[in-house]
Amino acid sequence: SETVPHIGAAALQNDPGLTGEGVSVAVLDTGIDYTHARFGGAGTQQAYEAAYGTSVDDPANKSRDGLFPTAKVVEGFDFVGEAWPNGDLEPDNDPMDCGPSGTPAPCTGGHGSHVGSIIAGTNGVAPGADLYAYKVCSSVSTACSGVAILQAFEASLDPNGDGDISDAVDVINLSLGQPYGHIEDSTSGAARNAVRAGVTVVASAGNSADKPYIT
Numbered sequence: 001s002e003t004v005p006h007i008g009a010a011a012l013q014n015d016p017g018l019t020g021e022g023v024s025v026a027v028l029d030t031g032i033d034y035t036h037a038r039f040g041g042a043g044t045q046q047a048y049e050a051a052y053g054t055s056v057d058d059p060a061n062k063s064r065d066g067l068f069p070t071a072k073v074v075e076g077f078d079f080v081g082e083a084w085p086n087g088d089l090e091p092d093n094d095p096m097d098c099g100p101s102g103t104p105a106p107c108t109g110g111h112g113s114h115v116g117s118i119i120a121g122t123n124g125v126a127p128g129a130d131l132y133a134y135k136v137c138s139s140v141s142t143a144c145s146g147v148a149i150l151q152a153f154e155a156s157l158d159p160n161g162d163g164d165i166s167d168a169v170d171v172i173n174l175s176l177g178q179p180y181g182h183i184e185d186s187t188s189g190a191a192r193n194a195v196r197a198g199v200t201v202v203a204s205a206g207n208s209a210d211k212p213y214i215t
Helices: 008-015 045-052 111-120 147-155 187-197
Strands: 024-029 073-078 130-135 169-176 198-203
Touching: 008 024, 024 073, 024 111, 111 130, 130 147, 147 169, 147 187, 187 198
Parallel strands: 024 130, 024 169, 073 130, 169 198
Antiparallel strands: none
């Protein structure tokens, strides 16, 4: 309610009616709660539990169960699973976000849903855009997997996995950060390759400090 008009997005939505319609955005984060009302879902605890279950160990969060994709969150993948970094990466095809308000500890998710809502929720910056939910961050800590991020970059460039990048998303968003940084690493290389392929890459910068490379 405050940010959208503050950055001028409300004016664009009203006239000339730019809502993000036809634009696809990949969100590399903790997944997205596609049952949430901000994404056109039922917005109930019952709907959330049907998609995620009642704990991080619930098998419901490892399969789509006919509930995903949705009209708003049109595709995605979980590249980390629910145990990492306390266990191995266990990818599955359900990128449902673990919400602390709906699931007891050690669930620590929710950030990806928050970010996705800012981008394309019903009161977001581009409410007409389609979302791709790529889960690269843990459900039980604040860590994000470098391997998963690279895999999500590849998925964003070729969502159907057929080797043809004509279906690449328009935007890749990484609202991720760390309190230190490097001039170059594998993730920045992947970002550069995506930009060369015509995708807009948006990444957070400066959250932790005003020193170089805090991105």
